[in-house]
Amino acid sequence: MNAIINDMYVAERQAFADLARDFCSKRLIEGREERDRYPFGGLMEEAIGDAAAVGFYGINSPVDYGGVEMNATMLASILERISREDAGMAAIIFANAAALEVLRVAAEQTGCADVYGRIHSLGTAPIAFQSYAGPEECELPTVDAHSLMSGGVGFLALAPIAEYAVIPARHGAGARYAYYLVALASEGVRVHDPIVSLGLRGCPAADVTFERVPATLIGTGDGPGYFDSMRASLSIAAAAISLGILKGSLRDAMRYAADRYQGGRQIIDWGQVRMMLANMAVEERIAEACLDTAYRELDSGMPGWQLTALAAAIHVGELAVRATADGVQLFGGNGYTKDYPQEKRMRDARQAQCLLGMAPLRKMALVDRVIEERL
Amino acid sequence: MKPWKIGRRERAALLEQGPTIREVFNGLECQHRLPAGAHREVAEAIAIARKFTREVIRPIALDTDLRCMRDHNYLPLEFVKKAAEWGLFTLFIPKIFGGKGMSFLAVYPFMEEISAGCAGLGHVIAVHYCGAATLFPSMNARIIRKVFADVAKSERAGDPHLLTIVVTEPESGTDVQEPLLIHNARPGSSVRRVEGGYVLNGKKIFISNGHLSYWHIANFIEDKGSKTDSWIQFAIPNGTPGFSFGAHEKKMGQFACVASELLFDECFVPDSLVTIRTQDPEFRDSRKGARWVCHTITDHVTGGTRTGTAAISTGIARDAYERALAYARTKQVGGAPLIDRQWAQIILADMYRNVNLSRIMYLEAAFALTLSGLFKLLFKKPVYGVIRWLPRWYFSLIAPLLDLRIATRFLRWYYYDGYPTEERNVASGWGSACKYTCSDLGLANANLALDLMGADGLRHENGAEKCFRDVKLQQIYESTNQINQLNMFYCMVAHACPEVELFK
Ligand SMILES: Cc1cc2nc3c(=O)[nH]c(=O)nc-3n(C[C@H](O)[C@H](O)[C@H](O)COP(=O)(O)OP(=O)(O)OC[C@H]3O[C@@H](n4cnc5c(N)ncnc54)[C@H](O)[C@@H]3O)c2cc1C
Numbered sequence: 001m002n003a004i005i006n007d008m009y010v011a012e013r014q015a016f017a018d019l020a021r022d023f024c025s026k027r028l029i030e031g032r033e034e035r036d037r038y039p040f041g042g043l044m045e046e047a048i049g050d051a052a053a054v055g056f057y058g059i060n061s062p063v064d065y066g067g068v069e070m071n072a073t074m075l076a077s078i079l080e081r082i083s084r085e086d087a088g089m090a091a092i093i094f095a096n097a098a099a100l101e102v103l104r105v106a107a108e109q110t111g112c113a114d115v116y117g118r119i120h121s122l123g124t125a126p127i128a129f130q131s132y133a134g135p136e137e138c139e140l141p142t143v144d145a146h147s148l149m150s151g152g153v154g155f156l157a158l159a160p161i162a163e164y165a166v167i168p169a170r171h172g173a174g175a176r177y178a179y180y181l182v183a184l185a186s187e188g189v190r191v192h193d194p195i196v197s198l199g200l201r202g203c204p205a206a207d208v209t210f211e212r213v214p215a216t217l218i219g220t221g222d223g224p225g226y227f228d229s230m231r232a233s234l235s236i237a238a239a240a241i242s243l244g245i246l247k248g249s250l251r252d253a254m255r256y257a258a259d260r261y262q263g264g265r266q267i268i269d270w271g272q273v274r275m276m277l278a279n280m281a282v283e284e285r286i287a288e289a290c291l292d293t294a295y296r297e298l299d300s301g302m303p304g305w306q307l308t309a310l311a312a313a314i315h316v317g318e319l320a321v322r323a324t325a326d327g328v329q330l331f332g333g334n335g336y337t338k339d340y341p342q343e344k345r346m347r348d349a350r351q352a353q354c355l356l357g358m359a360p361l362r363k364m365a366l367v368d369r370v371i372e373e374r375l
Numbered sequence: 376m377k378p379w380k381i382g383r384r385e386r387a388a389l390l391e392q393g394p395t396i397r398e399v400f401n402g403l404e405c406q407h408r409l410p411a412g413a414h415r416e417v418a419e420a421i422a423i424a425r426k427f428t429r430e431v432i433r434p435i436a437l438d439t440d441l442r443c444m445r446d447h448n449y450l451p452l453e454f455v456k457k458a459a460e461w462g463l464f465t466l467f468i469p470k471i472f473g474g475k476g477m478s479f480l481a482v483y484p485f486m487e488e489i490s491a492g493c494a495g496l497g498h499v500i501a502v503h504y505c506g507a508a509t510l511f512p513s514m515n516a517r518i519i520r521k522v523f524a525d526v527a528k529s530e531r532a533g534d535p536h537l538l539t540i541v542v543t544e545p546e547s548g549t550d551v552q553e554p555l556l557i558h559n560a561r562p563g564s565s566v567r568r569v570e571g572g573y574v575l576n577g578k579k580i581f582i583s584n585g586h587l588s589y590w591h592i593a594n595f596i597e598d599k600g601s602k603t604d605s606w607i608q609f610a611i612p613n614g615t616p617g618f619s620f621g622a623h624e625k626k627m628g629q630f631a632c633v634a635s636e637l638l639f640d641e642c643f644v645p646d647s648l649v650t651i652r653t654q655d656p657e658f659r660d661s662r663k664g665a666r667w668v669c670h671t672i673t674d675h676v677t678g679g680t681r682t683g684t685a686a687i688s689t690g691i692a693r694d695a696y697e698r699a700l701a702y703a704r705t706k707q708v709g710g711a712p713l714i715d716r717q718w719a720q721i722i723l724a725d726m727y728r729n730v731n732l733s734r735i736m737y738l739e740a741a742f743a744l745t746l747s748g749l750f751k752l753l754f755k756k757p758v759y760g761v762i763r764w765l766p767r768w769y770f771s772l773i774a775p776l777l778d779l780r781i782a783t784r785f786l787r788w789y790y791y792d793g794y795p796t797e798e799r800n801v802a803s804g805w806g807s808a809c810k811y812t813c814s815d816l817g818l819a820n821a822n823l824a825l826d827l828m829g830a831d832g833l834r835h836e837n838g839a840e841k842c843f844r845d846v847k848l849q850q851i852y853e854s855t856n857q858i859n860q861l862n863m864f865y866c867m868v869a870h871a872c873p874e875v876e877l878f879k
Binding site: 033037040130132133136137138139154155195196197198199261262263264265272273276321325328329332333335336337338339343346347350351353354357358359360361364 | 441444445543546547548549550553556558559560561580581624625626627628634707708709718719722818822825826827828829830831832833834835836840843844847848850851852855856857860861878
């Protein structure tokens, strides 16, 4: 039975992956360097629009609200494909999916019809989310008895372009946090200048401050619970972004090494170059194996899949950071320039490693659960 | 006879077994061989660099980086002027050449300090000294004096004439920098002998500081049929007909220090600006031959410059560490200070260790240079004494003697004819060892800083992401780390294994 389900998922994933590949070749390769200059260059507006047209912003929202209602593995396949070419676009889809995932988890308890109903651009424009930090790493805004939010959030991915944001906030000092939906066009919202970030620059981010801004509570207000659930499923997507970047880097490094001639031969024929490619290939295979396991466990609902997903995101993130540094190295001086996509991949991989929070804290969260389970 | 009583001969034989003191105990050897006063110069250089970094570099570092990101054509000319006001472009130039004469040993800790403020701006100064380190091995006393007299004069006038190091071409990077590969290089440039000089054609790329500099210490292969022994070097000033700047690269980091294209189109360079030519009978017919001289020129250059890149890497590693530490002291995570978390303390401990390991490595290489490499003569006690204690006016009186051929002959005899291959290997081997070690440690620290700082580390204004972008270059230029590993193997390991074949 599991095998049949798996086959079904594999076929569907493939279909999404093909769609993503098509999208990449049409929208993401040309102009990659210029887009990567954001905020000093333009945004990939057309690609952001097209991603809506092919349904990338509704992958994990319910069919009733115009979504596709796919699980995280479908999302991951798309992100992996896209990240081979430009992980900036993947980071946009990721932030939106993380926001929607919080909503989806909450909706399992309460339906959340009112929240969904408020998002007029659901599925057609991405929703902002703090992709790079868990709530425990940040100072959070507060929401008063009249459901008005005050304070600020840092590094809100998509804030410069999104109409809505899903934001963690506390209901009074010291209280546990809950998630709220906020319309960013509301009075009292200030979206600061776009952040100049290390990587994933195609996905704009900004700090945002709120002054008595109407906020809609999401679900029952169990912020930590929603965050944990969201983090488990989106970890697979984060790992997929890292894997995609790694794959792109290896593919281009091989092509370059086969073309570049130094010291009397194609550099691919120097033993050390081969060894570096071999290391990258090993890293790629290990990363793929991690993700495959995570996909399989999630698709078949295996108990503990969440831990595998968390571990995969941590590990594949590390592998991609290491491999993309070699990916630059194999290009020599050219690798350091923006004429080739390798340096961008190295920065993107490093930034992707921060998706869903700083890696040491994610490791600690993982081991807490392992200890809880085993002791 | 007690077994630990060792006679002189036996002791010598044991020590010769290797690793020898000469190969691996450079710091220890310097304890007694280094002239008194050298350590004080290092301290003085560190103090100057710290003050300059605090007052000039740090306040503009992140802004300059951002400005270059916004406007690719921005050049930090004001910074160059400021550094000139502080006299930094002649600080380490010997007095006899018109500089302030601070010792070369001090240049490396100086580079670490300024790079801890900003590697890009630090490079603007450091590359100038790399240019100097490329010119010095020509041992052409007349041209060295001419170039540095001009640097000193222009620095005083507030418009300093900086030096570049010019080697790389589009078709040839690794292979023109690596003596063992040069025979297979396919440089696109050409050098043609004409009456009174040479005509150059071709393109050099990735030349650090190109657009900011005036003197270009340009290296070419003269005879394509005999690449291993036909090194020719020119000192080319801006304004030379046929020489121009092309674009400069859009790169990952170190924005303040541009990487320029240098274009040569029927560029005539007179004989008077040829600094060294290994096909001259002086080398071709010498005991060791032109090929050995070519190899040694390369190693003299790279021994000095790679140690410099290692010091810069150490500066970046330190910058990353200091930023992470400051961050951990103020950041609250889950309601507790980040610095109180044991895992955070371990990360910071590793970073601190990496900085110190890195410093030990480049200092060891710098000691090797003073004992066995390019600085050897200057650190002989009597020579050092004269250089350090005699006033500058005295040197300006005797400097014209450098124009005599005998000055160049003597230097070339000392650094080529009389120079043993074993010493070359030690200086070059340590240069490579520290270059790749320090850049790896630098990248490790940048990564650790980003681990510790999470999302905040990704933001430009916090500086850690800049360390990450900047430090990657350190693994690439001055030959990639992998080539440096192979050079270290060649210099330090392979000489004891005669059966080894390299670059097979
Ligand atoms: C920002 C920047 C500043 C620079 N500044 C200067 C400067 O001021 N002056 C200057 O002259 N140059 C400069 N360079 C050039 C730099 O020194 C070269 O880029 C570097 O030496 C590598 O050469 P390459 O780019 O041609 O790489 P390649 O030689 O093409 O190397 C590509 C890859 O192949 C590997 N490889 C090549 N040959 C072999 C082999 N035989 N065995 C094993 N592996 C091999 C390399 O390790 C590398 O991983 C700069 C470069 C950059 C990016």
